[in-house]
Amino acid sequence: MRSHSCCDKQKVRRGLWSPEEDEKLMNYISTHGHSSWTSVPKHAGLQRCGKSCRLRWINYLRPGLKRGSFSFQEAAIIKELHNILGNKWSQIAKHLPGRTDNEIKNFWHSHLKKKLMFHAVKIPGALANCPEIDHPISSEKGFSPLNANPNLILHSQQDQLHHPAPITILQGLVLGDLELQHTNCCPTLVNFPPLIPPVLSDSSSYATWSSLGYDQPYQPAPNQHDQNFSKGVTPHDTSGPMINPSIKETPYDNPEFSSKFMLFDCSTHMHFQ
């Protein structure tokens, strides 16, 4: 395994940072700043390379960082921005104060992506517009972008986008009153569809759509798969989907949350009557 070019000249420590190292780095940067990361470890008395110091500062020590679980709103924002920007984690992080790109990236890979994969099995074609995820079944059963509701196709700024998936349905219809902290990267909404239940273009999927629980009382089911993640965490967003407070569950484990996101994701395959 090669070491960093910046570390070749000296012997550097690797692996987890000790509290002592954190303190040294904190003390140095808070008084001297970090005009040159390569010189930081030397001046701070650390046997680390500058790159490692930079990463530790950005991802862990930097003031203003939020720690802990992502909120419902944060998950929603990540979900939407990823749809727009793709794997531009640093760009996404700019819209989530206190969150690092690394944190968001980890969150995506361990939670949101998993949820999408899960629902892709439930609703064929749901991920047709997601370049990150293989969706071998999406081409089956006659799914086609031609089935898309034209009202949902955005025309402004499309060419600049990573991929032209319709996105703004999330804002009003899908997430309702989540008070998304919207950003200027969101394209203009074009002819927002009526607030009536969508019908999946694949007629056989309508039952699936119903089975997702939309407009039905939410009844939390134990999700063993995510238990370790949600352990000890209770939702603190009361404006979102109704969640039984006795159940320790994160919002993104809430089936209603996931299913509504699914509607967002499969919007290109919906017709509105």
Added chain:
DNA sequence: AAATAACTCAACCGCTGAGCG
């Protein structure tokens, strides 16, 4: 209680582009 599997997340690696001599 022990073994194993699954999961999380901090840290590392390698690439890219900007800045500079």
Added chain:
DNA sequence: CCGCTCAGCGGTTGAGTTATT
């Protein structure tokens, strides 16, 4: 223009933790 250094970014790894059998 070229080569070098450096910061920043996205992908990946692996140690530690937790859940399951």
